[in-house]
Amino acid sequence: MRRRLCFIDDDGSFELPLFAAVFGKAFDLVVATSLAEARGRMRAGWRPDLFVLDLYFPSGRPNARALGALKAAPLRLESDRAELRRAHANALAARARLEAVLAARGQGPAGGIALGKAVARAFPEVPVVFYSRKATTEDALRCLRVRNVVDVIQKPSGRTDAETRSLTEAAGAGLAARFRAAIRAGTRAPLAAEVERLRRRVTFLRSALD
Numbered sequence: 001m002r003r004r005l006c007f008i009d010d011d012g013s014f015e016l017p018l019f020a021a022v023f024g025k026a027f028d029l030v031v032a033t034s035l036a037e038a039r040g041r042m043r044a045g046w047r048p049d050l051f052v053l054d055l056y057f058p059s060g061r062p063n064a065r066a067l068g069a070l071k072a073a074p075l076r077l078e079s080d081r082a083e084l085r086r087a088h089a090n091a092l093a094a095r096a097r098l099e100a101v102l103a104a105r106g107q108g109p110a111g112g113i114a115l116g117k118a119v120a121r122a123f124p125e126v127p128v129v130f131y132s133r134k135a136t137t138e139d140a141l142r143c144l145r146v147r148n149v150v151d152v153i154q155k156p157s158g159r160t161d162a163e164t165r166s167l168t169e170a171a172g173a174g175l176a177a178r179f180r181a182a183i184r185a186g187t188r189a190p191l192a193a194e195v196e197r198l199r200r201r202v203t204f205l206r207s208a209l210d
Contacts, residue, residue: 002028003183004046006038007131008115009054018165019052022172027179035118048126049183051119055132055139055152057111109139113146120148129182133157150185153178 005027009015016031023029030048032038042048116128130143133155140152153175156167168175 002026003049003180004028004030005050005052005179006030006032006042006048007052008032008035008038008119009131010034010057011054014161015054018168022168023176023179026172026176035115035122039122048123050179051123051126051128052131052179053112053115053119053128055109055112055130055143056107056134057115058107109135109142113142116143116146116149120146124148127182127186129153129179131155150182151178 005023007016007019007023007029009019009031010033012033016033020029020031028046030038030041030046032041112130112132116130119126119128124147126148127150128146128148130140130149130152132139132152135143135152135154143149143152156164156171158164158167
């Protein structure tokens with residue numbers, strides 16, 4: 001018997017078809033761009049064994065002026081530093097640019113966190129996994145504090161849609177195994193000690209980079 005997965009992502013043109021193509025044979029799927037749409041697609045008697053949720057959902061109104069300013073000011077990367085410092089500076093610059101673009105588009109983790117909480121209220125017996133390409137370590141820690149969330153999994157990411165599709169197909173078996181492990185875990189919350197260990201690790205890494 002195939003286990004039942006419900007995948008919710010606001011990108012209905014790329015992410016939903018990709019997920020259905022990669023995991024449709026391994027699982028009985030419902031895919032949707034919102035919880036309301038997902039519930040409408042669940043046939044009578046169909047209950048998911050696992051929710052798989054995107055994290056970066058629309059959580060505000062797009063800012064056209066901010067988007068225009070970003071387009072007019074391309075990202076400039078360091079090229080004249082020692083390799084390690086240059087890599088670190090460029091990583092920070094790229095992350096800051098991504099956050100600025102997401103803010104201008106009205107997207108952020110708050111939308112996904114709110115969705116996770118709504119899913120837990122509507123389906124208190126179903127475990128939840130966040131499946132995100134842009135999530136930071138801090139985002140993951142926030143996700144693990146949401147009721148019923150048992151894992152945070154990184155989406156494969158390429159430089160183009162075709163490369164992302166290829167990487168997702170290649171990682172499909174491993175990702176399916178993570179989903180099955182989440183189903184077996186049920187709705188038990190992550191161990192508080194593990195969450196604390198991750199928090200301390202983040203603090204250590206930050207101090208080491210300063």
